[in-house]
Amino acid sequence: MNGPGSRGRGGAALLVGLVLTLAPLGASARAAEAPDPALAGRLEPGVAAEVTRAVRAARAAGLPDEPLISTALEGASRGATPDRIVRAVRRLAGELERARAALGGRSRPEEIVAGASALRAGIATATLGQLRALRPAESVVVPLVVYGDFVVRRVPPERAASAVLDLTRAGARDEDLIRLRERVAQDIGAGATPVDAVALRTRGAALELAARQGATPASGGSGPGAARVP
Amino acid sequence: MAEIEDRLAAYFAAEYRRSPAPAAAARARLVGRLASVPPPRRRARAFAWLLGPRVVLSPLAGACAALALVAIGVAVSPTLRDTLRVALPRPASTPAAGGTRVPAGGAGSERLVQFVLVAPGASRVGVVGDFNGWDPLGSPMRRIGDAWTVAVPVSRGRHVYAFVVDGTRWVSDPAAPLAPEDEFGFRKSVMVVAGADST
Amino acid sequence: MTDAELVARVLDGHVADFALLVDRHHADCLRFARHLLGNEHDAEDATQEAFVHAYTSLGRYDERNLFRAWLYRILVNQCRTLARQRGRRDRRFVQDPARVEGAEHPATAGRDDLREPLAAALGALEPRMREAFLLRYGEGMGYAEMARVTGSGVSALKMRVKRALAILRPRLEELLGG
Numbered sequence: 025m026n027g028p029g030s031r032g033r034g035g036a037a038l039l040v041g042l043v044l045t046l047a048p049l050g051a052s053a054r055a056a057e058a059p060d061p062a063l064a065g066r067l068e069p070g071v072a073a074e075v076t077r078a079v080r081a082a083r084a085a086g087l088p089d090e091p092l093i094s095t096a097l098e099g100a101s102r103g104a105t106p107d108r109i110v111r112a113v114r115r116l117a118g119e120l121e122r123a124r125a126a127l128g129g130r131s132r133p134e135e136i137v138a139g140a141s142a143l144r145a146g147i148a149t150a151t152l153g154q155l156r157a158l159r160p161a162e163s164v165v166v167p168l169v170v171y172g173d174f175v176v177r178r179v180p181p182e183r184a185a186s187a188v189l190d191l192t193r194a195g196a197r198d199e200d201l202i203r204l205r206e207r208v209a210q211d212i213g214a215g216a217t218p219v220d221a222v223a224l225r226t227r228g229a230a231l232e233l234a235a236r237q238g239a240t241p242a243s244g245g246s247g248p249g250a251a252r253v254p
Numbered sequence: 255m256a257e258i259e260d261r262l263a264a265y266f267a268a269e270y271r272r273s274p275a276p277a278a279a280a281r282a283r284l285v286g287r288l289a290s291v292p293p294p295r296r297r298a299r300a301f302a303w304l305l306g307p308r309v310v311l312s313p314l315a316g317a318c319a320a321l322a323l324v325a326i327g328v329a330v331s332p333t334l335r336d337t338l339r340v341a342l343p344r345p346a347s348t349p350a351a352g353g354t355r356v357p358a359g360g361a362g363s364e365r366l367v368q369f370v371l372v373a374p375g376a377s378r379v380g381v382v383g384d385f386n387g388w389d390p391l392g393s394p395m396r397r398i399g400d401a402w403t404v405a406v407p408v409s410r411g412r413h414v415y416a417f418v419v420d421g422t423r424w425v426s427d428p429a430a431p432l433a434p435e436d437e438f439g440f441r442k443s444v445m446v447v448a449g450a451d452s453t
Numbered sequence: 454m455t456d457a458e459l460v461a462r463v464l465d466g467h468v469a470d471f472a473l474l475v476d477r478h479h480a481d482c483l484r485f486a487r488h489l490l491g492n493e494h495d496a497e498d499a500t501q502e503a504f505v506h507a508y509t510s511l512g513r514y515d516e517r518n519l520f521r522a523w524l525y526r527i528l529v530n531q532c533r534t535l536a537r538q539r540g541r542r543d544r545r546f547v548q549d550p551a552r553v554e555g556a557e558h559p560a561t562a563g564r565d566d567l568r569e570p571l572a573a574a575l576g577a578l579e580p581r582m583r584e585a586f587l588l589r590y591g592e593g594m595g596y597a598e599m600a601r602v603t604g605s606g607v608s609a610l611k612m613r614v615k616r617a618l619a620i621l622r623p624r625l626e627e628l629l630g631g
């Protein structure tokens with residue numbers, strides 16, 4: 025124990041010892057400098073303070089802050105250096121802001137997070153805007169996740185973006201995009217080049233969509249009179 | 255035979271004693287808590303044995319403890335399996351092999367997601383992610399044959415995660431989308447959990 | 454000063470002396486709870502509750518008994534309660550990142566990698582077996598003391614320890630040999 029503190033009756037004796045040993049600052053100063061509780065004990069105090077600053081700034085700006093905390097904790101779990109953790113958090117904070125600007129202020133937090141991730145994968149902010157326009161009320165998370173996955177698997181960003189945009193434009197639902205991703209991943213795993221895999225499977229998905237909607241992909245129309253694509 | 259067991263027991267005891275000393279922080283938190291607790295009073299000695307702490311061992315306690323400890327890889331006896339099927343809510347979707355969008359259902363904002371990793375050679379697997387603070391000890395998985403599994407309640411939205419094999423090896427979910435962010439030299443997996451208000 | 458003497462002093466009003474009992478036993482209790490529960494922050498919770506309970510009910514401690522046995526009885530109860538609660542909690546609530554606060558972390562604390570395979574092996578034991586094994590070979594308790602701690606009989610405890618060792622044996626042999 026860091027010194028027994030003053031000996032005397034009552035729990036106050038224990039408290040005095042503790043306060044003298046562990047809390048030299050005044051209460052308000054302590055509160056202002058206190059790191060986010062999720063970080064205390066996981067990060068060195070200096071890093072926790074830096075990250076907490078970023079978290080508070082994000083909160084003040086109305087941006088999602090949990091991804092910042094999560095990134096810091098992930099870095100801690102991976103044994104990353106303090107520098108690296110702080111850099112990662114700051115980078116993400118910037119991307120969250122850009123994503124929100126591109127997707128619109130009324131986007132859901134998870135959309136902003138997905139948007140930030142897609143920006144990391146090289147998506148153009150214009151593409152984010154187009155996606156938003158195609159799905160003004162519906163979540164854009166899945167299209168962005170699929171985009172990100174394609175790029176990680178070495179599909180050039182522009183091809184990945186076109187694939188996702190084209191299908192979304194054609195009315196693809198989240199399940200369709202998920203299925204597409206699985207097939208592309210499988211094909212690449214089986215040895216297809218990423219570009220070929222995406223091209224082939226996107227075409228296939230477009231045809232399926234059209235068949236479901238009862239129209240050719242080119243016409244974009246629907247209805248019983250439209251020609252069926254074999 | 256006894257000699258071998260003595261050696262093993264001695265080895266365990268040595269390893270046990272070598273486990274890292276706890277942070278002073280835990281001790282400080284305890285002392286801080288004690289400071290707010292009313293000090294104890296002496297009770298009449300004659301009745302001390304009546305008032306001593308009791309170990310509660312109801313017949314149910316054993317079953318409940320075993321049930322609760324499933325998450326940390328405790329072997330489950332056949333008699334408990336039925337209890338588990340009732341006690342653990344079934345996920346709304348089939349087990350998320352990874353990347354599958356977990357559909358909405360029910361009023362809650364969390365879904366129980368089942369993580370699965372086939373890793374026959376592993377002795378220990380856990381899932382880490384933004385839903386458990388990336389704590390390698392936070393969601394230990396249970397082995398079933400060659401596969402490892404755990405069900406974790408996860409809030410709606412996009413989540414990143416990975417598996418930690420044998421405490422040191424981080425692997426992404428082979429069946430899930432990959433996350434572009436790899437600032438810590440490692441490729442995470444992505445999962446999307448839908449809430450009540452998304453499609 | 455023996456534990457019993459310290460308890461007497463605390464009950465006489467020298468409340469701060471309880472910190473000396475904490476000094477003596479907290480680290481061991483935390484280590485035991487960590488091995489039993491397999492989870493650092495649950496271990497801290499259980500240990501903290503145990504010490505608070507011990508402190509508030511110190512008047513019930515009979516100095517004729519071993520303080521450590523009395524304390525560990527409280528600790529084992531807390532661990533069992535927490536394990537039950539955790540089973541229910543995990544099914545309903547997201548693991549709150551804030552609860553990770555203070556956890557001993559591999560990256561930031563001096564991690565002993567040899568601990569990990571052992572933790573896995575322990576996790577495979579049925580809880581009562583794990584308790585008995587840890588009390589016997591971790592804490593080095595005699596069976597009479599273990600009986601007071603767990604509320605189980607000596608022969609039942611011996612059987613559990615024997616079976617635990619048999620289950621752990623391949624893993625321990627592997628670690629010993631490797």
